[in-house]
Amino acid sequence: MQPAGFYDPERGYLGVTAELARLEAQVQVSWPQEERLLRAIGLGDGMGVLEVGCGPGFFTERLLTAFPSARVTATDVRDDFLHLARRRLRRVAPGRCRLLATSIADRSLDPDQFDFAIARFVLQHLRDPGAAAGEIRRLLRPGGVAAVIEVDMGVWGLVQPRIGGLDELYARAGRRGTDPGGNRLIARRLWRTLRQAGFTEVRLDAFVYHSDELGLDAFAHHLDPGHLFPAVTAGCVALTDYVQAKVAYEQFRNDPDAFVLLLGFVASGARPRTGGEAGAEPGAR
């Protein structure tokens, strides 16, 4: 399938294998917070759930396990990720999960089907996140709820003490090709994106995860400069800068006061029960 966006780990500095490890680690650190918020927003067991851009299925697995009667339709544009997801999810929930190779840009699914829809770290990669939000609204039944999980690098969190040289190293490595992170300032715009797509009862929630609870190791996939070694071999990062950042990271890991606090965002909204409610004032669900 042709991706309708920017997600392209082959061209990014990580490569596909490291990207898979990053996705798995990312679900592991923040799933409990995300689950709590999803439940608060209205996700319940027994629902028909659409997951847009499921990737290799790490998040899908959590969904199917935490909601043992949910029926999940998970979509993606990458055949290789869908293949991995299929292998993973066959074990977890045979018969409760449908995997489809389709782009959210394609309007290929029947409308009015789902009770709840989730797009996690997907809209940041799309050329037209507003159109994707509109398509998600079309796929929900009236009254169904969408949750868009995203980041915003303007308010990403705190790392203390700072790891000298790491920001610059990531910036240089990112210039190698397509940034696998896409528009990483997207969360600040999601409330209006959902509103403009015709959702009501729109809200924006944040979740926090912290190394005091999870341990510093859980954040290595975010912080360890070791991931950037491919950018050194590709010649976009100087070996001396890389080594300097590695040393700074080791100092950080050995500092008993070191901590990491990261923020994620969930924008959510409901498809109006009756037509023509776009532009109405938000209310409580």
Ligand SMILES: C[S@@+](CC[C@H](N)C(=O)[O-])C[C@H]1O[C@@H](n2cnc3c(N)ncnc32)[C@H](O)[C@@H]1O
């Ligand atoms: C950063 S990964 C996130 C995967 C998964 N949602 C997670 O949180 O682990 C982004 C995923 O979105 C998929 N994607 C990109 N454009 C898409 C589109 N137009 N329609 C559906 N999925 C898309 C990519 O193939 C990739 O699997």
